[in-house]
Amino acid sequence: MNSFWIILFHTYLNKLKSKSFIVTTILTIVIVLALTNINNIIALFDKNGGKEQIAVLDETGQLYEPLKQQVHTINKDLKLSLYKGDEHAAEKAVEEGNFKGVILLRFNEEKLPEATFKAMSIADSALFSDLQTGLQQVKTMLAASQINLAPAQLQKLYEPVTFEKFALEKNAKTEEELNQARGLVYVLLFIIYFSVIMYANMIAMEVATEKSSRVMEILISSVSPIKQMFAKIIGIGLLSLTQLAAFLIVGYYSLSKNMESLKEGFFGVYGFEDIPIGTVIYAVIFFILGYFLYATLAAFLGSLVSRIEDVQQMITPMTLLVVGGFMISMFGLGKPDAAFITITSYIPFFTPMIMFLRVGMLAIPLWEALLGISILVATIAVLAIFGARVYRGGVLMYGQSNSFKDIKKALQLTKNE
Known part of the structure; x- marks a missing residue:
């Protein structure tokens, strides 16, 4: 042994x-x-402290504030800043690294919002998705106001359905x-x-x-x-x-x-x-x-x-x-x-x-x-x-x-x- x-x-x-x-x-x-x-490692290499800066060119003068509120609700680390210059200057600011991207806001023929997003790379799908979701919510609110839906009615329309789950098995998790x-x-x-x-x-x-x-x-x-x-x-x-x-x-x-x-x-x-x-x-x-x-x-x-x-x-x-x-x-x-x-x-x-x-x-x-x-x-x-x-x-x-x-x-x- x-x-x-x-x-x-x-x-x-x-x-x-x-x-x-x-x-x-x-x-x-x-x-x-x-x-x-x-x-902590991501924050160490991120000069913006983990926050992403997006320049906003608002041709309508009406969409910036509601979009900013909606995006803040979705992602608190995504910061929108109203850009005072023209489109060419905004693109140059993105190229210099001052902004992650630039979003151009305008109205379509039906007076509903549409946008164009420009960045050095469009590989960040999460960023694009957050901006698109925020703008979609702004569009929903404007469309509801056009058909005279009250805010309470709009809230009711988008209120999640109650769906509870119960396990019948004894001691189920x-x-x-x-x-x-x-x-x-x-x-x-x-x-x-x-x-x-x-x-x-x-x-x-x-x-x-x-x-x-x-x-x-x-x-x-x-x-x-x-x-x-x-x-x-x-x-x-x-x-x-x-x-x-x-x-x-x-x-x-x-x-x-x-x-x-x-x-x-x-x-x-x-x-x-x-x-x-x-x-x-x-x-x-x-x-x-x-x-x-x-x-x-x-x-x-x-x-x-x-x-x-x-x-x-x-x-x-x-x-x-x-x-x-x-x-x-x-x-x-x-x-x-x-x-x-x-x-x-x-x-x-x-x-x-x-x-x-x-x-x-x-x-x-x-x-x-x-x-x-x-x-x-x-x-x-x-x-x-x-x-x-x-x-x-x-x-x-x-x-x-x-x-x-x-x-x-x-x-x-x-x-x-």
Whole structure:
């Protein structure tokens, strides 16, 4: 048993001290800090303090003030300024960077507003949409006055219809709870997805590297290949938890400091306050089980190749399974109760992501979550037994390997030992 722990900690410490791990960790932490401070970064490079200046040329002398009021209601960071010069001078001011754009207001033949917007680039669709929406509201008010509609009648006309939603299912989540769960599940699905791909690939590369350097020949003479496989899986598992802990600690701290400035974006819609402890527990369970499922698969696939160049080709089907589960989960965020989502949540290679999606978004019976966990545990056990046999023979195989027929050869070598 001592050899198992020696390999485990050797794998963990070697990877922990490697330049690639340190650089990847630092770069990811920088990205996390950048994302949680995105509004501050944008403001730092914006000479207008986040506000966009638009010059207004009003040929009518009547449209500027109502448009300014409507646009301010839509976007408080969009500032309209009445420009006193001619169109050519306004365009020059835009070219010099004094304004983001210029909007020319006039009346059409029906005495209703129309406009032309000019800017250095028309790629900013959000800006154009805000201006167009503001002008549309001004046009609606003028059209209503032309047909003698009172303001109260106009308000009645555009008043949103009352449409309430009630879930008949017992303990079903409210709209607010669903939004919160959707945001949390969205973030955790990304963590599970990238972690499984990155660390499973790391295991396959580790095994292939040892084989290509012939270190494996020395190891198998003193340590059982099965011990090697599980020591590497657990060692890199500890490495992944170390790295994720660093990301989450930095991310949580930075997020808590910038939550107010982020409330108008993603976090304002979904929010992360009062996260149910049950959802967090399920996230940890499905992350760990998902890791062991794909790590075991990656270890014995890595044992079949003798060159590092062949690793990606050999583990591509495994990667496609992870991508498939992730894509189905993204679809399921909008329809978590779809029959397709329910069925695929019981397919072992999709269960870590899709079953977690369901337990996070829906009030499913406990037995369904436990069944998903049981299927995962059973699949991991089968893969571990089968994978250990393949690994045991695979580490003795050398030469070019690019076919899954090599699994049969590896099993044959195991029997002949």
